[in-house]
Amino acid sequence: MTSLLTYTFKNLPNTSKWALRFCMRPLSSSSQVQAAAASQTKSKKTLAKPNIRNIVVVDGVRTPFLLSGTSYKDLMPHDLARAALSGLLHRTSVPKDVVDYIIFGTVIQEVKTSNVAREAALGAGFSDKTPAHTVTMACISSNQAMTTAVGLIASGQCDVVVAGGVELMSDIPIRHSRKMRKMMLDLNKAKTLAQRLSVISKFRLNFLSPELPAVSEFSTSETMGHSADRLAAAFAISREEQDEYALRSHSLAKRAQDEGLLSDVVPFKVPGRDTVTQDNGIRPSSLDQMAKLKPAFIKPYGTVTAANSSFLTDGASAVLIMAEEKALAMGYKPKAYLRDFMYVSQDPKDQLLLGPTYATPKVLEKAGLTMNDIDAFEFHEAFSGQILANLKAMDSDWFAQNYMGRKAKVGLPPLEKFNNWGGSLSLGHPFGATGCRLVMAAANRLRKEGGQYGLVAACAAGGQGHAMIVEAYPK
């Protein structure tokens, strides 16, 4: 089995169609050589700006990302978030009282812990004097947590901020129907027996039908998978291309896991269960196996399947962000600088998942870099079709001219620098926690593979998108 997988992987870059289609540069056998060559031709030596504080990521961790309904299924979100915080404390040995502020991102909120950042921080033993808040911005919630931290530090309000994200899809708040809720609230207010009876008399059986958290886009009522399928069709991306990309993601993730590259993962002893040490969604399969699956959203002719989509995931992540001088004063060796970032938004119906296409050129221009300056791309993989659509859009003059107001195409990120350690398709995608994983993956890759600049990009529900430049901290 293992040999088969290795075989698949080894052959992947040469045989797969996408490699040919996108006219990739040939894979270099030594990434160091290439990185060294690249760094000599950077547009800018550093993105440090005069009179603006340098902001660094000291380090970051995440719990293993697990398929929903597996080992984390009996936990609550703040338990996972606490695990990430504890892991970060352990990894960085940062004194708890140094932390000025804590911010977490999350998407589906557990109503009991709506400010999950605060509940997790208290449980993790942070000082009760350290304020914490929770942000939400769909799949870029923890990106928002990190950039909020950047804002707090850059404006001099804070020196040390912990940013993170959490999602527990194993348990989601399912509500009573509005009618039932109304009746229950009325019942609460009713004083006399007669009043109570009159409220109860209004009860109808259909009040009992539950209300699930929305899986579809509120503004368009379309589920994201459906939109992804239409997007793939709009860019004429075949089922085979999507399956191949998904296989690549799983194969790369598997290799990264086997080689111990996913160093941001911290083990988590789940109460009542065994210690979880690694992600459990990485399952490289074969194209034949994948081809057997039926479309998951547009039936029967759609192209998006369970195998080429990211799966429902439980997980949490956290990063320690500091002002550079503070980190140095405390004796840290930071991993990376957080540099320019950008949020974009567009039509939530037909361009729901094209955020990276819009955000990438903008953040590059803002930073004064070009695509060639980037040594590590970390793009959020919601669906294979979505990633491939973004790549095609970035490679299309027509799209750039007609929808982005640009004269020419953005350009294609070279695939040999793209999500080299797997992505959301294989590692998993706990909505609120993915952003921190992307940043840490970029930072760790730059350290490991060499290179100076990393680009993180993600799409999010609501037709929003985000990109950020991560600059390696000089060794």
Added chain:
Amino acid sequence: MVASRAIGSLSRFTASRTLRCSGYICRSFTRASALLTRTHINYGVKGDVAVIRINSPNSKVNTLSQELHSEFMEVMNEVWSSSQIRSAVLISTKPGCFIAGADLNMLNACTTSQEVTQISQEAQKMFEKLEKSTKPVVAAINGSCLGGGLEVGIPAAFDMMLTGRSIRADRAKKMGLVDQLVEPLGPGVKPPEERTIEYLEEVAITFAKGLADKKITPKRDKGLVETFYLTEMTSYALSIPFVRQQIYKKVEEKVQKQTKGLYPAPLKIIDVVKTGIEQGSNAGYLSESQRFGELAMTKESKALMGLYRGQTQCKKNKFGAPQKEVKQLAVLGAGLMGAGIAQVSVDKGLQTILKDTTLPALGRGQQQVFKGLNDKVKKKTLTSFERDAMFSNLIGQLDYRGFEKADMVIEAVFEDLSLKHRVLKETEAVIPDHCVFASNTSALPIGEIATVSKRPEKVIGMHYFSPVDKMQLLEIITTEKTSKDTTASAVDVGLRQGKVIIVVKDGPGFYTTRCLTPMMSEVIRILQEGVGPKKLDSLTTSFGFPVGAATLVDEVGVDVAKHVAENLGKEFGERFAGGSLEMLQQMISKGFLGRKSGKGFYIYQEGVKNKNLNSDMDSILASLKMPSQPDVSSDEDIQYRLVTRFVNEAILCLQEGVLATPTEGDIGAVFGLGFPPCLGGPFHFVDLYGAQKIVDRLRKYEAVYGKQFTPCQLLVDHANNPNKKFYQ
């Protein structure tokens, strides 16, 4: 979600159904030069699938013409005879249109029912061949697909056939009319429309292959009927002739009730379906083509086709594009009309300020707009999100803030000249120079309103009809001073609001109110002569009016009716006389203002469907009773007394130049006042039924009542010269 695309597999509409409405898909075509190359259809083969692309040259829509028809048969014969081809896909390369509806010009060009029957039969043959195709044919439908391909034959489907309803794609799928839906795509590396068609073709080819390889089986177990209406039990019941007879009877009764027997088509359709079911499909086909031929020659058909053409004309801006497109609209007065105007503006994306003077009045208007939009959410034609986005185009306020940016102000304050003057002056003090000031009034002459204006060239009348969101008509009134650009701007806004527009000259009552008033006067006289409101209502509706005459007074509002009758009575004198205004006066003093006050001729209660007569009216009616004139009081006479006064006044409006064209007269009467659509409007009515007959009627009533019935000169001219027609 605009799910306007559908894939339907024609091959699946087989055997069990008996009949199709094929007639409607016929279209005429100019004979192109006899080139051997095909102009409407090209086809290519992908693998073992023939892809037949329909693209009629020089036309926005594809049309099933004789040419297309013969080319199509040619192609299909090649498909059927080729051993390489195992299935076919039928697709249009025009975005948004598969095959559009009947070309009325072609049907018009036919002079006999035989010609129409012939056309219908040709289409039937083509469809029969398609139906019996041995190779699967998948129709990939992108956008409108009218008439053809829809096969019906069982009573449960009657509703659709009879009322000509449009079916959204998702409903069509549920009903089993189509098998798969393909949703429109967004932008990719080429224009979305182009890619969507490509994608549709790709999906259709997959289906065609699947069908040919028997990988996909046509699932018809839950077809049109079963899904919606029938259980096994009722399926069984339908096989019993007696049960079927009962169903025919029931449907016929319902149709009779709805059409009052004024529209022949629905009954003939039932007849044809009956023939198809009882005597087999061949008899059904024959009967269908014959009935279709007959129907095409009826007066009703001519009248309705005329209306259709008129409506198309009145949906164009013949004054050209305005210099400055209206982006910011302001509506003064949040009453029924003002809020209605605001509603039809905001739901088209027009930024609209709604201003009133008090918070409760404004709130009522805002609620009306919200309710109007929310009702569409309940009917699922809007999502709640779209509603919210539309509603946010509305700004409610009590002051003139923001009017400096308004491009057009429409006032809909009470019908009081001094109030309108005050509002005009106030508004002109705050609006920019280019801003158009439009007055929504049903009778006050625009010229008089404009007397206080600093810039009368920017003043125009926009007469909306209540309820604004339902009534299609907009009557635009120009004074001699109104500039052409102002008119162009008003028409442009009206068209964006989705209105059918007539442009008339200023004068008391303009066109619509002026036609209605003499008829209303006659209504009162008829009531005074002892005909009860219910009887009067039934006489008018059985003539084809959608709303009975007495009910109409209640709907318009008794006070409004009196106000108008008084004003126009002063202007036009004896010709507008008839019933006594005293009746309206007494009703007003008792508070019987019609629907809005809950009482008029009838009693109106929230949630009560069947309205009862207002018994308090008896004393008023009794006190004003006049002797009836037995010579002119038969049911038919009463109907014609009403209609001829209406028609005579309409023709006088054309004679005097208030109306520019008869078309606008017909459209205004039908869409604004509910003139019987089966008669096609007053001018079609005169053309189709003969001016002489109408003059004869008028003379008869003139002898009894005098001047009110004197036919106008233009009508007399038409009667004297039978070759003279309003529509040549």
